Amino acid sequence: MTQQDIQDQTGWRGSREVWLDAARAALIDHGIDAVKVQPLATGLGLSRTSFYWFFKDRAALLQALQDDWEAANTQALVSAAAAYAATIPEAVLNVISVFLDAQGFSPRYDMAVRGWAHRDAQVAARVSAADDRRLAAIREMFLRFGFDAGEADVRARTIYLVQIGYIALQTEETLADRMARIPAYVQTFAGQPPSVADLARFHARHGGAGGGP
Structure with missing residues (x-):
């Protein structure tokens, strides 16, 4: 060269x-x-x-954008669902953390790609496949902690669809309101409350973050 x-x-x-x-x-x-x-x-x-x-052309750039979105948003969620946790509340907090990490999952990127999917069947199919992959990862997380398949599926959908709703509605919350709701979200999603230690670690990790439940 x-x-x-x-x-x-x-x-x-x-x-x-x-x-x-x-x-x-x-x-x-x-x-x-x-x-x-x-x-x-x-x-x-x-x-x-x-x-x-x-x-090569614009089409190659658009393909690269889809790959980038999956590598950033989908992989962040899949990795979080597979991360080590001693209890199901801790595992749920790992997943919630993804949506609060400004360096990981980007809600605006997700919204933009979903908007694009309304106009492009190929992108729509890819978004659908990404949603399936994300849900499967959360479902597997619940299965690891002994939930049966049906309950694991419903709990996974509850976590994921609530978060997508937050993104779609562009929900804004103060930091105090957001953090105050976390224990109840975990109780709802996991069926068990987080421990004091779980919440202390969560707050230490996300003291100034924002983005959803």
Whole structure:
């Protein structure tokens, strides 16, 4: 690779991550119609031809956006549901934590992709598959703690559909209100209250976070 090649990849052409970050921001802020090569190039101060160094075409960028969304949002939830917990209340708090972590699951990203899915059957199918994967992960969490299949399914749906409702309604809560509701949410979702130690760890982890139950 020549020095010019290196400069082309890391200099004025930008990078794959730069273009993908710009596409993600455009999708979240303005919807899928804003994810077009020329407006992205203009916003980045790069040439339109720079885009094609990293992506074959717009369709490739849109595919990369879907992959990115799954890697960020879906994987965060799946990993949390599989994380170690000594009790089911602690496991439920692990899942709730995903929706409060600004560095993990992004509610606005989820909303944007779901809005896109209303206009694109392929994206709709992918969102449906992601929902199934997320629900399966939470269901498996309950199964690990001895719940039967039917109850595990209903409890998983209760957690997940409540959270999606929070996102869809763009619910806003003060930190005090949100944290005050956590023990009752856990009691409802798990059928058992969290311990004082569970809540202390949760508060220490999310003292200033926000985003849902």
